[in-house]
Amino acid sequence: MTFAWPLFLLALAVVPLVLAYALWVDKRRAKYAVAFTNLDVLASVADKGGVRWRRWVPLVLLLLALMCAATALARPRGETWVPDDNATVVMLVDTSGSMRARDVEPTRLDAASSAMRSFLDRLPKRFHVGLVEFSSVPDVLAEPTRDRQLVRDAITYLTPDAGTAIGDGLDIATRLAQSTLAREGAKRGQDGKLPAAIVLLSDGAQNRGTLRPQQAAEKARAAGIRVFTVALGTQKGVVRFGFGPFGQTIPVPPDPATMRLIARTTGARTYTANNAERLEAVYQQLGSSIGRRRETRDISSWFLAGAAALLAASVGSARFLTAPLP
Numbered sequence: 001m002t003f004a005w006p007l008f009l010l011a012l013a014v015v016p017l018v019l020a021y022a023l024w025v026d027k028r029r030a031k032y033a034v035a036f037t038n039l040d041v042l043a044s045v046a047d048k049g050g051v052r053w054r055r056w057v058p059l060v061l062l063l064l065a066l067m068c069a070a071t072a073l074a075r076p077r078g079e080t081w082v083p084d085d086n087a088t089v090v091m092l093v094d095t096s097g098s099m100r101a102r103d104v105e106p107t108r109l110d111a112a113s114s115a116m117r118s119f120l121d122r123l124p125k126r127f128h129v130g131l132v133e134f135s136s137v138p139d140v141l142a143e144p145t146r147d148r149q150l151v152r153d154a155i156t157y158l159t160p161d162a163g164t165a166i167g168d169g170l171d172i173a174t175r176l177a178q179s180t181l182a183r184e185g186a187k188r189g190q191d192g193k194l195p196a197a198i199v200l201l202s203d204g205a206q207n208r209g210t211l212r213p214q215q216a217a218e219k220a221r222a223a224g225i226r227v228f229t230v231a232l233g234t235q236k237g238v239v240r241f242g243f244g245p246f247g248q249t250i251p252v253p254p255d256p257a258t259m260r261l262i263a264r265t266t267g268a269r270t271y272t273a274n275n276a277e278r279l280e281a282v283y284q285q286l287g288s289s290i291g292r293r294r295e296t297r298d299i300s301s302w303f304l305a306g307a308a309a310l311l312a313a314s315v316g317s318a319r320f321l322t323a324p325l326p
Helices: 006-034 039-045 048-075 108-122 147-155 166-184 213-225 256-266 276-289 300-320
Strands: 076-083 086-094 128-134 137-147 196-202 226-232 240-243 248-251 270-273 290-300
Touching: 006 048, 006 086, 048 147, 048 300, 086 137, 086 166, 108 147, 108 276, 128 147, 128 166, 137 147, 137 166, 166 213, 166 256, 196 256, 213 248, 213 256, 226 256, 226 276, 240 256, 256 270, 270 276
Parallel strands: 086 128, 086 196, 196 226, 226 270
Antiparallel strands: 076 290, 128 137, 240 248
C-alpha cells in the first residue's frame, strides 16, 4: 500500500494523545473515589472490578476510528483486481480420437463439454467468448461473441476425430483473440498484456500439425495473451478401435509437461484433471478469475467507511454498556 499524501499520516499522532488524556482522566477519577470515607457513597461512584473493562470498549473503538480517519487523509492507494471491460476469452479444446477415452466419465470429451458450459455460466456477460477445436487441423466453431447461446450450440458439435495439432490450434486461437480485440480497440495494459486469455484443454501429446507447442506459446506471449492449460485424463486411459479380434487398444495418457510449458511461457497457470468433478472445478475457478487485472486504486473510501462504522460502534457501546467515554 502506498500513500498519495504521506505527510497527512502525522495526523495519527492524535491517537496516542487521546489515549494519554483518557488515562489521565481515569487516574483522576480513581483519586476522587478514594477521597470518600462513606463506603456506601464510594460504592455508588466507583466501578465494580467485574465490569471495569467495559468502560474501555468505547475508547478502543474510538481510537480505531481515529486511526482509520487519519489514514484516509493520506489518500492510501492499493492494488486491487478489477475486471477488463473488453476481455476476450477463447476456449481451445482438443477433439482428437483419444477424447473418446472413458477414464474420465462418461468420456473425456463429454466431461470437457459439460465443464465448458459451466465456464460460460461463471464468465461475466460482457466478455467475448469464442470456441476453437483442433484434432489434426484446427477449426473455429464460434467467433468471439457475447451471445452465450451461440457458443453453447457450438459445443454440441464437438466430436472426437483424429490426431492432435496443439501448436496449430493455439496459433489460430491467438490470432482469433487478437483480431477481436483489434475490432474492440482494446490496448495492452501496464503489464504488457492484452485483456484476453486462451483456455487450452488437451489430453495427449502433439502428433500432427506444423507448429510446435513451444513456438505457438511464444507467439501468444509476444501477442500479450496468457494461455491457461488443462491436462485431461489419467495415465491408464485407453481407446479401442475396431471390433472383435481385429480390435486394437491404444494407451492415451495425457501430456501435462507440454501443458505446463505452454502456461509457463505465457505467464499463466496450468491444471490437471483426472476426473469430471475436478475438471468442472477447474473451469469454474477459471470462469471466476479470467478477465481480471491488477490495478492501483485510491482506497481511502474503505478507511472512511471503517472510521464511520467504528465511530458508530463506539457511541453504541458507550450507551449499551452504560460506560461513558473517558
